Amino acid sequence: MTQFLSYAIPGLPYGCVFALMAVGLVLTYQTSGVFNLAYGAQAYASALIFYVCVNAGWPSWAAFLAAVVVVAPLLGLAMDRFLYRFIRSAPVLVKLVSALGMLIAIPSVLQLIFGGQERLAPPSLWLPPDSVYFHVAGDAINGTELSTVIVTLAVVLLASLMSHFTQIGLRMRAMAESPRMVQLAGINSERVGVAIWVLSSFLAGLAGVLLAPLFAELQALNFTDLLVAAIAAAALGSLTSLPLAFWGGIGLGVVQELLGGYLPSGSVLSSGLRPALPFAVLIALLLALPGLRERWFHDDPLAACDPPPPQMAAAIGGHGLEELLRGGGWAVLAVFLVSCLTWVPPNWTFTLTQGLAYSIIFLSIVLLTGMSGQISLCQAAFAGIGAFTCAQLVSHFGISVFLGILAGGAVAAVVGVVVAMPALRLGGLALALATLAFGLLADNVGFQFPWSGNGDSGVNIPRPELGSINFTSGKAFFVLAFVLLIICAAIVLAIRQGTTGRELAAMRGSELAAASIGTNLAKLKITVFAVAAALAGVGGALYGSLQGTVSPNDFNSILSLVFMVVVVTTGVYTVQGAIQAGMAYVILYQVLDYLPSQWRNLFPILFGLGAVTYALHPEGVVEWQKRRVVEIVVSWRKHPEPVA
Amino acid sequence: MKPVDGLLEATAVLEVAPEPPVLELRDVSASYGRFRALFGVSLSVPAGSVTALVGPNGAGKSTIARVVTGLVPVTKGRIFFSGQDVTGLPTWKLVRLGVAHAPEGRSVFATLDVEDNLRLTFIRALGRKGTAEALGRAFERFPRLADRRRQLAGTLSGGEQRMLALARVLAVPPKLLVVDELSLGLAPRVVEDVYRALREIRDAGTSLLVIEQQLPRALELAEQVVVLRKGKVVEAGPVDKLGELVRELLAGPGESS
Numbered sequence: 001m002t003q004f005l006s007y008a009i010p011g012l013p014y015g016c017v018f019a020l021m022a023v024g025l026v027l028t029y030q031t032s033g034v035f036n037l038a039y040g041a042q043a044y045a046s047a048l049i050f051y052v053c054v055n056a057g058w059p060s061w062a063a064f065l066a067a068v069v070v071v072a073p074l075l076g077l078a079m080d081r082f083l084y085r086f087i088r089s090a091p092v093l094v095k096l097v098s099a100l101g102m103l104i105a106i107p108s109v110l111q112l113i114f115g116g117q118e119r120l121a122p123p124s125l126w127l128p129p130d131s132v133y134f135h136v137a138g139d140a141i142n143g144t145e146l147s148t149v150i151v152t153l154a155v156v157l158l159a160s161l162m163s164h165f166t167q168i169g170l171r172m173r174a175m176a177e178s179p180r181m182v183q184l185a186g187i188n189s190e191r192v193g194v195a196i197w198v199l200s201s202f203l204a205g206l207a208g209v210l211l212a213p214l215f216a217e218l219q220a221l222n223f224t225d226l227l228v229a230a231i232a233a234a235a236l237g238s239l240t241s242l243p244l245a246f247w248g249g250i251g252l253g254v255v256q257e258l259l260g261g262y263l264p265s266g267s268v269l270s271s272g273l274r275p276a277l278p279f280a281v282l283i284a285l286l287l288a289l290p291g292l293r294e295r296w297f298h299d300d301p302l303a304a305c306d307p308p309p310p311q312m313a314a315a316i317g318g319h320g321l322e323e324l325l326r327g328g329g330w331a332v333l334a335v336f337l338v339s340c341l342t343w344v345p346p347n348w349t350f351t352l353t354q355g356l357a358y359s360i361i362f363l364s365i366v367l368l369t370g371m372s373g374q375i376s377l378c379q380a381a382f383a384g385i386g387a388f389t390c391a392q393l394v395s396h397f398g399i400s401v402f403l404g405i406l407a408g409g410a411v412a413a414v415v416g417v418v419v420a421m422p423a424l425r426l427g428g429l430a431l432a433l434a435t436l437a438f439g440l441l442a443d444n445v446g447f448q449f450p451w452s453g454n455g456d457s458g459v460n461i462p463r464p465e466l467g468s469i470n471f472t473s474g475k476a477f478f479v480l481a482f483v484l485l486i487i488c489a490a491i492v493l494a495i496r497q498g499t500t501g502r503e504l505a506a507m508r509g510s511e512l513a514a515a516s517i518g519t520n521l522a523k524l525k526i527t528v529f530a531v532a533a534a535l536a537g538v539g540g541a542l543y544g545s546l547q548g549t550v551s552p553n554d555f556n557s558i559l560s561l562v563f564m565v566v567v568v569t570t571g572v573y574t575v576q577g578a579i580q581a582g583m584a585y586v587i588l589y590q591v592l593d594y595l596p597s598q599w600r601n602l603f604p605i606l607f608g609l610g611a612v613t614y615a616l617h618p619e620g621v622v623e624w625q626k627r628r629v630v631e632i633v634v635s636w637r638k639h640p641e642p643v644a
Numbered sequence: 645m646k647p648v649d650g651l652l653e654a655t656a657v658l659e660v661a662p663e664p665p666v667l668e669l670r671d672v673s674a675s676y677g678r679f680r681a682l683f684g685v686s687l688s689v690p691a692g693s694v695t696a697l698v699g700p701n702g703a704g705k706s707t708i709a710r711v712v713t714g715l716v717p718v719t720k721g722r723i724f725f726s727g728q729d730v731t732g733l734p735t736w737k738l739v740r741l742g743v744a745h746a747p748e749g750r751s752v753f754a755t756l757d758v759e760d761n762l763r764l765t766f767i768r769a770l771g772r773k774g775t776a777e778a779l780g781r782a783f784e785r786f787p788r789l790a791d792r793r794r795q796l797a798g799t800l801s802g803g804e805q806r807m808l809a810l811a812r813v814l815a816v817p818p819k820l821l822v823v824d825e826l827s828l829g830l831a832p833r834v835v836e837d838v839y840r841a842l843r844e845i846r847d848a849g850t851s852l853l854v855i856e857q858q859l860p861r862a863l864e865l866a867e868q869v870v871v872l873r874k875g876k877v878v879e880a881g882p883v884d885k886l887g888e889l890v891r892e893l894l895a896g897p898g899e900s901s
Contacts, residue, residue, distance in 0.1 A: 167767055170756075174764050177753050180715055183735035184745050185765045185812075190734075 005137035007261030008254045013145045015253025016152035017211040021230030022245040024203035030176035031196045034084045034095050038102035040227030043208030044220050046072045050209045054123040068205035076201025087615045092428035097568050097614045105608025107220040108601035122212035148210045229278035235285040276445045279437035286434045287422050349474045351590045356481035359582030360488050360539030362567045364532035367492050370572035372528050373508030375432045377560050378439030379536045384555030385412045386537025387544035388452050391459035401464035408541035409534040416533025420526045439557040447552035458551025461544040489575045569610030571620030664727035666691045666820050666851040672721035674711050681707040683875040694852040696862040699872035705855045709824045713745040714738050742819030751809045754798025761797050769816040778815040786811050803834035810841045817848045824855045
């Protein structure tokens with residue numbers, strides 16, 4: 001028993017932080033219908049500002065006021081007022097992508113402002129971290145741990161009293177169902193909404209400041225892991241119950257430490273299973289709890305008051321526009337190909353070849369999200385699977401690199417099928433969360449073994465050879481990547497134009513309607529997941545072969561999220577969109593490389609904010625602009641003298 | 645004599661000067677995104693009367709209900725409530741002025757219990773003291789709800805949910821109640837109950853705008869009728885004059901005109 005306690009008690013502070021975040025997540029999800037993926041970024045923002053203030057010599061209470069009481073609610077409020085408020089009744093995909101954009105953009109904005117240097121030993125909020133207050137079951141309880149537990153319990157107690165015994169609490173609970181019906185009761189729902197965002201953002205800020213000193217260094221990545229742990233805890237409460245979410249968070253923190261204690265230290269299990277626990281729990285819950293799947297969508301009886309989503313620019317374009325776009329596309333392609341083979345300097349050829357590899361990976365997002373309406377947040381993991389499979393097969397069995405790339409695609413497809421199995425039963429938000437957890441699982445655990453990604457040192461993939469042709473030169477490899485991209489694009493186009501494409505479009509429109517006209521949704525989803533995973537796998541393997549050495553860092557879980565926002569910004573509905581995304585991704589990166597290092601943060605900011613425009617321009621803001629420009633050109637051609 | 649005459653005339657004018665209609669729509673248009681639903685609709689609901697809004701599916705009946713309560717914005721035209729221009733006011737302000745809306749389908753908070761559903765409205769309108777009293781009256785009037793006061797409203801039957809919605813209205817009588825398809829999906833007997841409650845509400849001094857598919861029911865209760873088709877008013881007037889025409893218009897097979 002003493003041993004049990006001695007393992008369990010260090011988990012309590014973690015559990016408290018998970019619980020705070022879980023409660024805040026459920027609060028806003030329930031009341032605004034937006035699953036706020038940016039919540040982790042909010043926690044990070046407060047932790048960072050607290051750190052900066054304390055290091056500038058502020059007393060910790062003043063820093064707390066600034067970071068948690070002022071900045072955190074303001075940030076949440078700004079997100080609600082300028083973004084989430086407008087998309088409350090939008091499709092799940094739109095809400096998720098917008099929140100994702102914020103999750104990507106916020107930490108970069110902060111690093112642009114405060115600098116991206118290492119921040120060691122984050123300060124404790126209240127009690128000094130070094131002094132030990134008392135011992136429980138042999139555990140020394142230090143100030144950080146004690147203050148975390150006390151503060152959490154006090155805040156949660158207050159919040160639950162408020163929810164049940166005050167008028168604003170009743171109004172908040174009513175908001176969960178329908179803000180419009182709250183208005184019909186004569187209550188200013190906007191004001192209630194503001195109160196909810198202030199409370200929820202305060203909880204995020206508090207969790208961020210409490211969590212920071214539990215790690216040695218303040219890093220944005222820790223807060224994404226925290227987010228997933230909080231989501232898992234919230235899932236324990238079916239994303240609806242605040243008390244269950246709270247106890248889920250506490251339980252998760254404790255079990256995590258218990259596993260660390262009882263599993264033999266140094267073994268793969270303890271190094272792998274312990275950090276993977278939240279992700280594993282989340283996936284298991286999504287699969288096991290039937291209620292969770294049914295409650296994902298928000299059932300607002302007044303939803304019919306909303307206008308239908310905006311029309312896509314693609315549907316507006318006339319006949320001449322389509323021709324011009326297609327002809328222009330081929331012309332640009334030809335110029336691009338010839339340029340790369342003649343005058344473009346080698347380092348840029350390398351960059352553009354990277355772009356081709358990324359384009360293949362991005363095609364998988366076009367297929368999955370644009371064409372089928374499924375949101376997957378683990379495409380980088382599939383790319384990684386492709387690359388590492390290729391590397392291991394080539395180095396251990398000496399097969400040709402070509403075969404290795406294909407095998408990478410095939411293995412990724414198999415894993416894709418395994419991931420698609422839950423996708424059959426999940427949809428929308430649940431699928432997004434399951435794939436997010438899978439991506440983190442692959443990144444933190446799966447890719448760390450010598451037989452897979454080999455951790456930080458990575459694996460080698462040589463350049464391929466075909467008979468006497470050797471693809472080691474930059475230009476030869478460029479041609480190879482180009483041909484592979486054309487083949488992959490042709491596959492996606494063939495799927496789109498065939499029966500499968502029609503069925504996918506039907507499924508994107510309405511799964512229920514598609515099923516009712518006899519579409520086999522299960523088969524369709526498995527097929528599309530497998531093909532998408534294969535595309536990502538081939539792209540990843542090609543990228544690996546180009547680089548020579550790849551490590552899990554090249555395919556980390558954050559990249560999956562970045563990929564998503566990049567493609568959504570440039571155009572998620574078309575094959576050209578994927579290629580634009582691939583090129584924009586590498587070119588922008590290369591250009592920013594010439595600037596001072598801090599400006600590199602512009603990259604996630606641009607695409608993060610780009611994703612936010614998804615609600616207005618589902619075809620991608622870049623695609624929209626492109627069409628607008630071409631449309632103007634077309635109208636000039638038709639009317640040589642435009643009328644003012 | 646003259647001045648007296650003038651005075652008499654003036655009083656006569658005062659007496660005749662009609663009380664402004666409780667609701668007036670002047671040339672109102674509305675749309676959902678690109679889809680226009682109302683094309684220049686003008687209608688009025690005289691104070692203290694019941695007006696029925698009838699028309700085929702997709703004619704814009706529910707849209708009128710939503711426009712009146714500010715749930716759907718007006719793109720053109722103006723809305724007057726008791727003579728006051730209320731165009732563009734948010735829903736909650738309209739409700740405080742005295743408009744109530746029982747929307748189509750479920751109109752209670754499914755995840756709150758019966759008492760909390762009532763409490764939400766009562767506390768705002770009556771304060772803490774008035775709430776306890778109003779709760780007592782509501783449960784007296786609807787004993788079935790009293791049995792289920794701690795039950796989640798989502799688990800009530802369709803009829804009980806309608807009763808709950810009406811109990812909210814009865815306790816705090818509004819000036820105007822907009823009723824959207826209250827009888828939809830209810831057993832005939834329950835519809836009977838609903839209409840009895842509606843009459844009670846009318847007798848308490850509330851004007852009603854009733855949207856109803858079951859024409860005979862609507863015409864039984866209403867004094868005025870407005871016929872709507874494809875987002876436009878095609879007929880309007882007192883029921884006794886229009887009743888026949890309305891029946892022909894809507895029940896006849898040549899509906900497509």
